[in-house]
Amino acid sequence: LSLTVVNGPNLNLLGTREPGIYGHETLADVERRCAAVATEVGLSVDCFQSNSEGAIVDKLHSVRESTAGIVINAGAYTHTSIAIRDALASVAAPFVEVHISNVHARESFRHHSYLSDAAAAVIVGCGTQGYDFAIRRLATLLG
Numbered sequence: 001l002s003l004t005v006v007n008g009p010n011l012n013l014l015g016t017r018e019p020g021i022y023g024h025e026t027l028a029d030v031e032r033r034c035a036a037v038a039t040e041v042g043l044s045v046d047c048f049q050s051n052s053e054g055a056i057v058d059k060l061h062s063v064r065e066s067t068a069g070i071v072i073n074a075g076a077y078t079h080t081s082i083a084i085r086d087a088l089a090s091v092a093a094p095f096v097e098v099h100i101s102n103v104h105a106r107e108s109f110r111h112h113s114y115l116s117d118a119a120a121a122v123i124v125g126c127g128t129q130g131y132d133f134a135i136r137r138l139a140t141l142l143g
């Protein structure tokens, strides 16, 4: 079974962007670890990043029939995108929402997510380890 790991806008800059908030690991580091954790729990991962809302919607459509579960950090689109919410709802498989930072300890515009109430789980403030937790949680849900 294959999971889909989706990272949204600005997450391509992980490791160099506001390291005090997001840490020093790069997106490549995170994706490597996702693959390693998935292997540990008997799954595989397909990792995708885009800065464009439409490209994220298209990616979700492309895995509608094939993915066993989705890990998504939609970045700032979390707080704005009904389109990404609707695309996730079009996929039968569960998704786990991840935020590297504790969005609830930041600006109030980061406190609302268009995704959270539809998510199987929400992981915030665990740094990039949140992706590991999300993959392990999906593995548990998939039995």
Ligand code: DQA
Pocket (backbone or CB within 6 Å): 009, 010, 011, 073, 074, 075, 076, 077, 078, 098, 099, 100, 101, 102, 103, 110
């Ligand atoms: C983020 C939090 C968002 O508010 C922000 O826009 C991001 C990253 C996080 O991982 O903490 O780009 O999703």
